Amino acid sequence: MSDTIDLSKRHFIQTGLIGAASCLVANPALALGRRTTGMKELAFHNLHTDERLRVTFWKNGSFDRAALSKINHILRDFRTGDVFPISANLVELMHDLQTRLRTDVPIEVISGYRSPKTNAMLASQSDGVARKSLHTKGLATDLRMRGIGLRQIQMAALFMKRGGVGYYPKSDFVHVDVGRVRHWG
Ligand SMILES: [Zn+2]
Numbered sequence: 001m002s003d004t005i006d007l008s009k010r011h012f013i014q015t016g017l018i019g020a021a022s023c024l025v026a027n028p029a030l031a032l033g034r035r036t037t038g039m040k041e042l043a044f045h046n047l048h049t050d051e052r053l054r055v056t057f058w059k060n061g062s063f064d065r066a067a068l069s070k071i072n073h074i075l076r077d078f079r080t081g082d083v084f085p086i087s088a089n090l091v092e093l094m095h096d097l098q099t100r101l102r103t104d105v106p107i108e109v110i111s112g113y114r115s116p117k118t119n120a121m122l123a124s125q126s127d128g129v130a131r132k133s134l135h136t137k138g139l140a141t142d143l144r145m146r147g148i149g150l151r152q153i154q155m156a157a158l159f160m161k162r163g164g165v166g167y168y169p170k171s172d173f174v175h176v177d178v179g180r181v182r183h184w185g
Helices: 002-026 065-074 088-100 116-125 150-160
Strands: 039-046 052-059 107-111 140-145 164-168 173-177 182-184
Touching (some): 039 065, 052 065, 052 088, 065 088, 088 140, 088 150, 088 173, 140 150, 150 173
Parallel strands (some): 164 182
Antiparallel strands (some): 039 052, 107 140, 140 173, 164 173
16 A cells, blocks of 8 residues: 555656656746747748748747748758758747837848858858858848848847847848857948
C-alpha cells in the first residue's frame, strides 16, 4: 500500500516538473512578460523573387510554427534557394518596428537569410558585407517600407535598442539585426 502512495507521489512530482518545463518551452514570451493574448501579423514582399506573404505569426499566446515556416521561406537565400530558420526575436523586432512606425505595409525584403556561400561571394565583392554576417544565422534583415522614410525606419530601430542598425541610403535599405546593440552608416 505504501508503495502505491510513493509511486503516485513520485508520479505527481514528475508530472509537475515536466509540466513546468514544457510550459517554459512552449511559452517563452510569458517568461519575458510580453502580452500573451491577441494576434500579431506581418506582411512581406521579397523584392528579388516578387513573392508576397501576409501571416499571423503569433496567436493565443504563442508563435505559429506554420507561419514562421512561411517567413523562413520568403526570407530564404534567393540565390541558392537555401531556407534557414529566421530568429523569432527578429520576427518580433520587425513587428514591433512597424507598430512603432504605425504601419502594416509589407516589409520589402532586400536580404534575409544568406547562406555562407552567398555571403562569402558578396563579401569578396563589397567592403560593406561582413564576413561573419548575422544574415548567415537568420538574425538579420535588410528592409524598407513603402511610404515610410528610410530615416524614420532607422530612428525607430535605433530607439528600440534591440540589436544592430545599419543605414544604407544609396542602396535604399536599413539593416536590422538581433545581435549586439550597435549602429553604423
Ligand atoms: Zn544587412
